[in-house]
Each structure stands twice: as structure tokens, then as C-alpha cells.
Amino acid sequence: MEALEAILGRRSIRKYTAEPVSEADIDTILHAAMAAPSAGNQQPWHFVATVDREQLERMAETTPYGAMLREAPLAITVCADTRALKHDVMWQQDCGAATQNALVAIHALGLGAVWLGFWPKMERVEPLRNVLGLPAGVEPFCVLAVGHPAETKPPADRYDAARVHRDRW
């Protein structure tokens, strides 16, 4: 799939078949995520790939908006190790870039995913930290529920010329 086609065609997919995501696809998704830019190239990210059904159930309990984790064959938690950062206020942006790279790669592979927001919602972050056994200082930024799509969505054309300002506001 062409890069622009993947970017423009990506949608949040919340229904999945039971088919597992292959290890080769997981590897490709994580390569795409780690190709992201980061502040000072600090690459603060770590990723927890979860396929264990009981663990996915526990993860679903940590957010009010994550019921799809009960069906998804894979969750990828994007984390940041904040214990030795060069640019300490930038890690969320670094993780956002990695997350979007992963989402586009997932779509390009013919898979589907949805971004589940966690950080800085501490009432979600702390339960997820416990479920995943994250050390203090390793922050869970978001979770991607991933699988083979059991729903299709057309591309969303959100281009709005009124949001574009030339030379100054």
C-alpha cells in the first residue's frame, strides 16, 4: 500500500475476528513504531505486546473505553521510560509519533486497530501499570487494540480549508 493511501485510509477499527496477529506482523508494526522521530532522538519508548487472553481481559478493566480488548487478539501498550530522558517534557510527543506510525503500519498490513488513551488519565494509568507490571518511571502512554478487521470503514475526509492559514493567522 502506498504511504499516502495508508495515512488517508486509516480508521479506528474496534471489531476483530478471532484470527491471531502473526509474529511477523507484530515485528513489522514495532519496526514502524520505532522508526518515529523523537526529541533529540531520545527514543524513550518501550512496547508491551499482549496476546494472553486473561491478560487482555485484565487490561480491558483498566479503562472505561476499552471493551474491544475483550475481543482483540493483540494489544500493544506504548510506554515511555522516563527515568533518564534528555528532553523530559517531550516524551508524550515521542510516544504519539510512534503510536501513529504503528497505526498506519497496522492499516497498511490489512489489520485494524484503535488507539486507547491512557496517560495522563492516572485513574487508568495506575491500574494498567499494575496489570502490566511496569516499573516506577515507566509510563503507559496508550494501548492499541489490534486484530484482523471484522468491520470496514471508508476513509474520513477531514480536510478543512478553514483550518489552513497562510503566512500568518
Ligand SMILES: Cc1cc2nc3c(=O)[nH]c(=O)nc-3n(C[C@H](O)[C@H](O)[C@H](O)COP(=O)(O)O)c2cc1C
Ligand atoms: C488520544 C486518543 C485517545 C483515544 N482514546 C480512545 C478510547 O479510549 N477508546 C476508543 O474507542 N477510541 C479512542 N480513540 C480513537 C478516537 O475515538 C478516533 O481516533 C476518532 O474518533 C477518529 O476516528 P478514526 O480514528 O476512525 O479516524 C482515541 C484517539 C486518540 C488520538
